[in-house]
Amino acid sequence: MSQRKIINETIKPNTRTTIAQELATLGVAKGMTIIVHSSLKSLGWVCGGSQTVVQALMDVVGEEGTIVMPAQTGDNSDPADWVNPPVPREWWATIRAEMPAFDPFTTPSNGMGVIAETFRSWPGVKRSNHPTYSFTAWGKYSDYIISKQPLEAGFGLDSPLAKLYEHNGYILLLGVNHASNTSLHLAEHDIENRDIVKKGAAVMEDGNRVWKRYKEIEYDSELFQALGTDYEEIYETASSHVGQAKAKLFSQRQMIDFARDWLGKRAEM
Numbered sequence: 001m002s003q004r005k006i007i008n009e010t011i012k013p014n015t016r017t018t019i020a021q022e023l024a025t026l027g028v029a030k031g032m033t034i035i036v037h038s039s040l041k042s043l044g045w046v047c048g049g050s051q052t053v054v055q056a057l058m059d060v061v062g063e064e065g066t067i068v069m070p071a072q073t074g075d076n077s078d079p080a081d082w083v084n085p086p087v088p089r090e091w092w093a094t095i096r097a098e099m100p101a102f103d104p105f106t107t108p109s110n111g112m113g114v115i116a117e118t119f120r121s122w123p124g125v126k127r128s129n130h131p132t133y134s135f136t137a138w139g140k141y142s143d144y145i146i147s148k149q150p151l152e153a154g155f156g157l158d159s160p161l162a163k164l165y166e167h168n169g170y171i172l173l174l175g176v177n178h179a180s181n182t183s184l185h186l187a188e189h190d191i192e193n194r195d196i197v198k199k200g201a202a203v204m205e206d207g208n209r210v211w212k213r214y215k216e217i218e219y220d221s222e223l224f225q226a227l228g229t230d231y232e233e234i235y236e237t238a239s240s241h242v243g244q245a246k247a248k249l250f251s252q253r254q255m256i257d258f259a260r261d262w263l264g265k266r267a268e269m
Contacts, residue, residue, distance in 0.1 A: 003045075010044035014243040019046070019056035026172075027238040027249045028060045033141060033169035035068040035161075035183060035252065038115040042175025043243030050118035053174075058138070066139035068164060069116040070182050071109040076102055076131050078200035099202040101209040102131035109134075115174075128160055131201035131212070135160040141167060151203075151214050155185035161252075162186060169252045175245030178228025183252050185219050187259035191267045194218065223266065231258050 012018075028034065036057065046052050061067055079087050079095040087095070100107070104127040109117050116136070119125055125138045128146035133154035137145040145163045155161055161183050171183055178184070188194065195218040203212045231237075231250075235258065238249040 006041060007045050010244065014043055014046045014052075016048065016052045016056045016059070019043070019053060019242060020059045022240065022242040022247075023056060023060045026240045026242065026247055028057075028170075028172065029065075030060070030062045031064045031140075032061055033066040033068075033139075033164060033167045034061060034172050034249075035070075035164055035169060036115075036119075036172045036174060037070065037176050037180040037182065038113055038172075039175035039245065040114045042245035044245075046243065050114045053115050054119050054122055061139065064140055066137060066141040066145060066167070066169075067119070068135055068137045068145055068160060068169070069119050070112050071116060071120050071127055071134045071136045072112060072182075073102060073107055073110050073132055073134065075099075075110045076107070076201045078198070081197075081199075096200065096202075096211045099211075101202045101204045102129075102134075103204070104129055104134065130154045131203045132199070133159075151212070152216055153189065154216065155182070155219065156189045156217075157186075159186065165253050165256055171248075171250055171252045171255060173248045174242060175247070177225055178231075179221055179225045181224055181228060181255075183256060184221070184224050184227065184259050187256050187263055188217060188219060190260045191263055193267075223263070227259055227262050228255075230262060231255060234258070 040050050040053065057067055076099060079092045109120055120127065120136045125136050126142045126146050127136045128134045128149040130149045135146060145160045148158060149160060150158050171181060196215050197218045198213060199216045200211055200213045203210060235254055240247055
């Protein structure tokens with residue numbers, strides 16, 4: 001969407017002050033542990049862009065709280081699995097040999113949106129070390145949230161998502177729907193007989209860049225929107241607008257527990 005179109009469709013300027021007020025009205029509060037999935041363009045025109053949104057989130061949550069965002073790097077993966085778009089098979093060996101190794105300090109996120117990418121490079125924000133499924137965190141529990149994310153089960157029981165669950169965190173969907181709700185991948189680890197697939201990524205190991213192969217369950221977000229719709233029919237979900245974006249806030253733990261049962265039943269069908 002062009003900036004002209006965004007400006008023409010924006011009712012009033014969105015600022016650090018107005019966004020913070022609207023987040024507070026939604027239910028975001030000091031001391032909260034929260035994972036944020038976002039779309040900047042959905043907010044309408046923002047004075048200061050993604051920087052403003054990050055600052056507003058920090059204003060509302062405060063250093064006594066914790067903000068988490070996805071910082072995934074889906075391009076650091078086996079090219080044999082790429083479908084959107086695929087690359088020629090004769091390129092695969094070159095990509096595996098030349099893909100830059102993941103560096104938590106310099107590797108940009110991919111497909112997470114400009115707010116998440118701005119947050120990644122913000123002073124004081126820390127990042128987990130998974131080459132494909134990393135997360136960033138700021139605030140009180142940031143060190144714990146990003147610690148010891150295993151290569152296998154990157155969204156599993158030792159992942160940042162599981163640590164958010166332990167801290168009874170919240171999920172904020174800011175202009176995106178449940179299809180973007182990464183936390184639901186944690187629930188996939190409870191599905192019995194889940195397919196295991198081979199993965200690959202460029203990493204640093206003993207000071208050398210290597211192509212690391214590993215195994216992981218096959219993650220699939222295709223049903224996440226339907227799952228989220230069913231969840232909202234049963235459980236209370238705070239909903240309002242931040243800027244012009246539809247925003248939703250709800251318990252991560254409650255959502256994960258619901259998703260484990262919901263996905264489990266469908267796996268039995």
